[in-house]
Amino acid sequence: MAQAQALSSGLQQLTHRSIAAELGVTHALVVHYEPDIESLRARTCEALLMGEFDEVVGTLNGDADPVSNLSRVIGLMSRPGREDFAGVWLDGWSLGRRDAAAARAVRAMMDRWQGLVANMLSRGTGAGVFADVDPQECAWEIIALLDGLSAHTLVGYGDPQHYSARVAAPVEARLGLARGTLNATLAPVHGPH
Amino acid sequence: MAQAQALSSGLQQLTHRSIAAELGVTHALVVHYEPDIESLRARTCEALLMGEFDEVVGTLNGDADPVSNLSRVIGLMSRPGREDFAGVWLDGWSLGRRDAAAARAVRAMMDRWQGLVANMLSRGTGAGVFADVDPQECAWEIIALLDGLSAHTLVGYGDPQHYSARVAAPVEARLGLARGTLNATLAPVHGPH
DNA sequence: CGTGGTATTGACCACATGGTCAATATGGTG
């Protein structure tokens, strides 16, 4: 419902009337149940980002190998067709500029991602598979790279075919991995549902 | 004028009436001279980004050392107080989602930055100072990292004090430089005017 | 002087937004 609309048209286009139209009711009714549209937007944003996160985490299910974990995350985040979620992130940042609550929510989501990656990194460094980096700091760098990628996606900068490799390369260098180790050619494993 | 307003309030808040108010005239007059506000926004965005670019390029004036060049760029882009320009980038990406012309303009700006960095990289690899990377690809990665940084800036994610180091670290790793080589503690050299 | 072009205005329009409010259905419970 609201989430699909936000995905395809952007959070700012999510309005009492747009929801009402899709539901086939009056906008007054929507107002009745959702009196504060700003909050609805923030919550929708949060729900969408949380959904994406959970989906990715679900994909890692059971797999404990930090290399394949990282590879999968990179593959999923740089896959073609992720433009809509990139848009949600962008809307979230935009929203966070004026709405303190939204900013807090977005930061919390970023923390989740950072934690996920940091976890992989610390497992990898512990096992001696990765170079000895500070997992927290390095996770931040990877998140920043992925966020930059989202931005690029939205204005169609660069060839999407190269996205995965372009994220993988610097991460591999940072972790002392051989070139191509992290460049998953689109993870086949069941895929997101 | 218009640029200052876009910087402080965001491109979307740049409106016929907001300009008129600041100029102390009627909004009809503004319409008379600037009939298409969308185009004004796009042009303002472009001008601002171009201004930032030129300012940074100006700072490098005469210095041919790729290491100090890169270090300065990283320092400038991750300095505290750059939130407003980060906002312009964000607005640009946002604008580019629906306005094809704006997207083209933003992509052109990204190309400029990518070219600037690629140039540094190819000089560095040529001189054997940097590891042997593909300058074009690697420049892209660095740009993505900086763009991700801009996004983080806007929602206040992470400690701004660490921004510079966090960008420097992965780049150093990628280029085979010693830790800290690129972590300029705020370039003192005259500074941007 | 007056004639013409530019600067500037106020009044207006259509449209969309968030939101309120009183008035109805509608359906279950005592």
Added chain:
DNA sequence: CACCATATTGACCATGTGGTCAATACCACG
């Protein structure tokens, strides 16, 4: 049945937007 809570509506409001238009003011030039 009567009653009450909930669902739902249409009408309305203030505000903001982009934009048009006819009417002035003003100033230079012949």
